[in-house]
Amino acid sequence: EKISNGIEAIWLKIKTRGSQSLEVMTLYRPPGTDTDADTCLLENIKEISSRPDVVLMGDFNAPSIRWNDLQAQSSKFSFDHRLLKTTLEALFTQHVFVPTRARGGQQASCLDLVFTKDPDSIDEVHCLPPLGRSDHAVLSWEYGLYSVPSAINETRPNLWRGDFCKIKAEHFSQFFQSVFTREAVFIPSSYETTGVPLIQDMLFQEVAVFEKLKSLKACKSPGPDEIPAKLLLELAQELAKPLPFLCQKSFDTGILPTDWKTAHIAPLHKSGSRAFASNYRPVSL
Numbered sequence: 001e002k003i004s005n006g007i008e009a010i011w012l013k014i015k016t017r018g019s020q021s022l023e024v025m026t027l028y029r030p031p032g033t034d035t036d037a038d039t040c041l042l043e044n045i046k047e048i049s050s051r052p053d054v055v056l057m058g059d060f061n062a063p064s065i066r067w068n069d070l071q072a073q074s075s076k077f078s079f080d081h082r083l084l085k086t087t088l089e090a091l092f093t094q095h096v097f098v099p100t101r102a103r104g105g106q107q108a109s110c111l112d113l114v115f116t117k118d119p120d121s122i123d124e125v126h127c128l129p130p131l132g133r134s135d136h137a138v139l140s141w142e143y144g145l146y147s148v149p150s151a152i153n154e155t156r157p158n159l160w161r162g163d164f165c166k167i168k169a170e171h172f173s174q175f176f177q178s179v180f181t182r183e184a185v186f187i188p189s190s191y192e193t194t195g196v197p198l199i200q201d202m203l204f205q206e207v208a209v210f211e212k213l214k215s216l217k218a219c220k221s222p223g224p225d226e227i228p229a230k231l232l233l234e235l236a237q238e239l240a241k242p243l244p245f246l247c248q249k250s251f252d253t254g255i256l257p258t259d260w261k262t263a264h265i266a267p268l269h270k271s272g273s274r275a276f277a278s279n280y281r282p283v284s285l
Helices: 035-048 079-089 164-178 206-214 229-234 243-253
Strands: 002-004 007-014 022-028 054-059 112-116 126-128 138-140 265-269 280-284
Touching: 007 035, 022 035, 035 054, 035 079, 164 265, 164 280, 206 229, 206 243
Parallel strands: 022 054
Antiparallel strands: 002 007, 007 022, 054 112, 126 138, 265 280
């Protein structure tokens, strides 16, 4: 079936015993597709995002998206940027992070993508050698379907009461601490200051603080204070008045407030199986 001009798709519904049907959409979007066709495709993606068990996969020809850090290296009007924005807003998870197409003399790129609504439904996507003369890798994965028993014959632990978010957080915390390198604490008995320029005084000016606030990116995540960067941007003129006094006090006393040294640590998936903490890296927010 043709979704729109040039874009082809196959829609399947897989029925299994004891669980919901799995709906699978496989599509091909050729490069250079016109804007109207792309808009139609993105509208279809929004529409199917409301379905519980759905897999969306195929060759999207969107090479400028970096799926590891969810950034599109193209203009906000390009298909790549619009695809990333649409799938994130629809709460889709994309599971392919390695190049899937390579041709001699050209840069390898990630064109073939797999989206699901449940991030835990696919553990890892494996890239296999191409078939025949194709220059696209074969993708292989297992999709977890959970059956619902018709009757409970024995007493089992009520796993739904488990605080799995807390368990995951503690597991990541233990792993990140295990790989953290603690530097040796060395306090010299004396300091050699000959020939070293010293800062006699420092004055924090309102104009400089204002410029720093205005240079913040509105999309940045908030820190432990939960104050979004967009709010700091909007109130830059007002905040530029009291903040220099706080900075000046910190500099004059040589004390850095504890809250300024605190950050939220978020795990960012690198590659490989999502079931292993070693495949994540910590990011300070």
